[in-house]
Amino acid sequence: MSKYITAAAVILLYALPLFSQNTWVSQPSGYTENFKKVVFADSLYGWISCDSGMVIHTTNGGQSWTTQLRNPSDYINDIFFLNRLNGWLIVWRVTGGRMNSLVYSTTNGGGNWTAINYADSLTLLNSVYFISPQSGFIGTTYTSNKSILRSTNGGTNWFPANVDTNFAANFPVKTIRFMNANTGYAAGGILDVCGVIWKTTDGGNSWTSNSNGGEPNNSIGFPNQNTVVISGGDYEYGASVCYSGDSGASWHYYFTGYFGIGYSLSFRTETEGWIASGFSRLLLKSTDSGLSWTSTDTPDSTYIYSLVFPNQKTGWAVGDNGAILKYTASPIGISNTGSTLPASFLLGQNYPNPFNPVTKIKFSVPPSLSSPHGVGGDLVQLKVYDVRGREVQTLVNERLNAGTYEATFDGSSLNSGVYFYRLTTEGFSETRRMILLK
Numbered sequence: 001m002s003k004y005i006t007a008a009a010v011i012l013l014y015a016l017p018l019f020s021q022n023t024w025v026s027q028p029s030g031y032t033e034n035f036k037k038v039v040f041a042d043s044l045y046g047w048i049s050c051d052s053g054m055v056i057h058t059t060n061g062g063q064s065w066t067t068q069l070r071n072p073s074d075y076i077n078d079i080f081f082l083n084r085l086n087g088w089l090i091v092w093r094v095t096g097g098r099m100n101s102l103v104y105s106t107t108n109g110g111g112n113w114t115a116i117n118y119a120d121s122l123t124l125l126n127s128v129y130f131i132s133p134q135s136g137f138i139g140t141t142y143t144s145n146k147s148i149l150r151s152t153n154g155g156t157n158w159f160p161a162n163v164d165t166n167f168a169a170n171f172p173v174k175t176i177r178f179m180n181a182n183t184g185y186a187a188g189g190i191l192d193v194c195g196v197i198w199k200t201t202d203g204g205n206s207w208t209s210n211s212n213g214g215e216p217n218n219s220i221g222f223p224n225q226n227t228v229v230i231s232g233g234d235y236e237y238g239a240s241v242c243y244s245g246d247s248g249a250s251w252h253y254y255f256t257g258y259f260g261i262g263y264s265l266s267f268r269t270e271t272e273g274w275i276a277s278g279f280s281r282l283l284l285k286s287t288d289s290g291l292s293w294t295s296t297d298t299p300d301s302t303y304i305y306s307l308v309f310p311n312q313k314t315g316w317a318v319g320d321n322g323a324i325l326k327y328t329a330s331p332i333g334i335s336n337t338g339s340t341l342p343a344s345f346l347l348g349q350n351y352p353n354p355f356n357p358v359t360k361i362k363f364s365v366p367p368s369l370s371s372p373h374g375v376g377g378d379l380v381q382l383k384v385y386d387v388r389g390r391e392v393q394t395l396v397n398e399r400l401n402a403g404t405y406e407a408t409f410d411g412s413s414l415n416s417g418v419y420f421y422r423l424t425t426e427g428f429s430e431t432r433r434m435i436l437l438k
Contacts, residue, residue: 024283024317024325026299029065031056035318036076037264040310041084047110048318049079049089057110062316062326068110074102078127085109086133088155090125101125103138105155116156120146126188129176130155137161137204139173139186147173148186148198148207162206168196169209177220178204179228185248187217187230195232195240199248212242213253219265221273221290224412229290231262231275239277243290256293258282264306268315268329270357270412276304276317283307283317299325312393312410341402342366347423347430350409354435357412361395363423367402380425382407387418395421411436 029035033050040046044061053074056065074091081087089104101118103125118125123140130136138149138158147170149158163169171189173196178184182203189195195213200206217232230242233255239262243252256262260280267273267289275284275293281301284293298304304325307317315327342364350359365380382396392414395407409421416438422431 024299024315024327026302027062027324027326029322029324031065031322033322034320035306035323037079037306038308038316038318039079039081040308040316041081043310043314045084045109046310046316047079047081047087049076051075053091055079055089055110061314062324069113077125080128080130082130082133086130088128088130088136089113090128090138091115092124099124103128103155103158118158126173127175129178131178131181131184131204135204137176137184137186139176139188141172145170147171148176150204161204163198164208166209166211168194168211171196172216173198174216174218175220177222179222179225183247185220185228185230187220187232189216189232191216191234195242195253197230197242197248197251210251212251213240215240217242218261218263221265221267223267223270223273223289227289229265229267229273231265233261235261239275239284241290241293256284258284258293258295266308266315268309268327269312269410274307274315276307276319278305279303342404345423345425345428345430347432349432350421350434354437355411356436356438358408358410359434361407361409361421362404363407364404365400365402365425378425380423382421382423384409385420385422387420392419
C-alpha cells in the first residue's frame with residue numbers, strides 16, 4: 001500500500017504549481033505609522049513616506065526597513081527617487097499659523113536631506129518628478145500661472161513652466177510622469193468639477209491642458225509606448241480611469257464600477273496593471289492594459305494607498321498602520337499533469353516564435369540521482385540573454401521536482417531582436433534562440 005501512496009504523492013507534487021498563485025501577501029514592517037507612498041529605484045533600494053514626517057528605507061529588497069528621516073511637524077505630500085542616490089520630498093509645514101511648502105533633496109540615498117523653503121507662501125506644492133539629477137518638475141495646488149514649476153539645478157530654484165490658458169490649466173496637479181525625455185504627462189483636477197491632463201512633448205518647456213471627466217486624476221501608468229492610463233475617482237461614483245491608446249491624442253473616460261478612489265496605479269507588464277483604491281480595501285487589476293478591471297480584497301482588509309512594481313517579478317503596496325504588501329509573480333507553472341516522469345532533461349523551442357511581447361518556454365526535469373522519486377530535485381536555472389551574451393532575465397533559479405514545466409517570458413521592456421535562453425543544471429546545459437518582433 002505504501003508504494004501506491006508514494007506514487008500518488010509524487011504525481012500530486014509535480015501536478016501542482018511550483019509557486020503559489022500571483023497574489024499580494026502582508027509583510028512585517030515593524031512600524032505603526034500610516035504609510036502614504038512607496039517608491040523603488042530598483043529591485044533592492046526602496047523608500048516609503050509616512051505620516052509624522054517620516055521616511056523609511058530598504059537596501060535589501062524589503063527584507064528590512066530603517067528610519068531615515070522623522071520630523072513630526074512636517075506632512076510629506078510626495079516622494080520621488082530618480083535612482084539610488086537622488087531623491088526629493090514635497091513637504092507641508094505650518095509656521096506662524098500659515099501653511100508653507102518645502103522641497104527636500106538628497107544626493108546620497110536619503111542619508112542626508114537638504115530642505116529649501118518655497119518662497120511663495122500662497123502656493124502649496126503637491127507632487128514632484130525629475131527626469132535627470134538637474135531637471136525636475138513640481139505640480140502645485142490651484143494658483144494662477146503656476147500649476148507646473150520647473151527646476152534646472154536639482155531643485156534649488158523653481159520657476160513656472162509655460163502652461164496654456166484653458167479654464168482648468170491651473171487646477172491642482174497631483175502627479176507628473178514622463179514616458180521619455182521629451183514626452184511627459186501631468187494629471188490632477190478638482191473634486192466634482194473636472195479632471196485635468198497636461199501633456200508636454202518638448203521635455204517640459206511647455207504644457208497643454210485638457211479637462212477630462214468630472215473627477216480628479218491621481219496616478220499615471222504607461223503599459224507601452226503608445227498607451228497612457230490614469231486613475232482617479234471620487235467618493236460617490238468610485239474609481240475612474242482615463243485611457244488613451246494613441247499617446248494622448250484622444251481619451252476614453254470611464255468608471256471602473258468599484259468603490260474607492262484610484263490613488264495609485266502601476267503596471268507590472270504591458271498587459272497587467274494594478275490600482276490601489278484606499279478606503280474601499282480593494283486592489284483593482286487589469287489584464288488588458290487598462291481597458292477593464294476586476295477587484296480583489298486586500299489582505300486583512302487593509303487600506304492601501306500606494307503601490308509600485310520595480311520589475312515584472314515583484315510589487316510593493318503600502319497603507320495604514322504600517323501595512324506593507326508584497327506581490328511575487330510566479331515565474332513558472334507545471335504544464336504536464338500526467339503520471340509519467342520525464343526520462344531526461346529537455347528544453348523545447350519557445351512558442352510562439354517570433355513573439356510579441358510574450359512567449360512560453362517548456363522544459364522537462366527528470367528525477368535526480370539523489371531523489372529517484374522526483375521530489376527535491378536539482379537546482380535548475382533558466383535564463384535569457386541578448387546577442388552580446390548579457391543576461392536579460394532569470395526565469396527560473398530553483399530546485400525543481402521532476403516534471404514538465406512552462407515558463408512565461410515577457411519582452412515588453414526590450415527592443416526587437418534575437419535573444420537566447422539557456423537551461424542549466426548539474427550535468428546538463430542547452431541553449432535555444434528566439435526572436436522578438438514588435
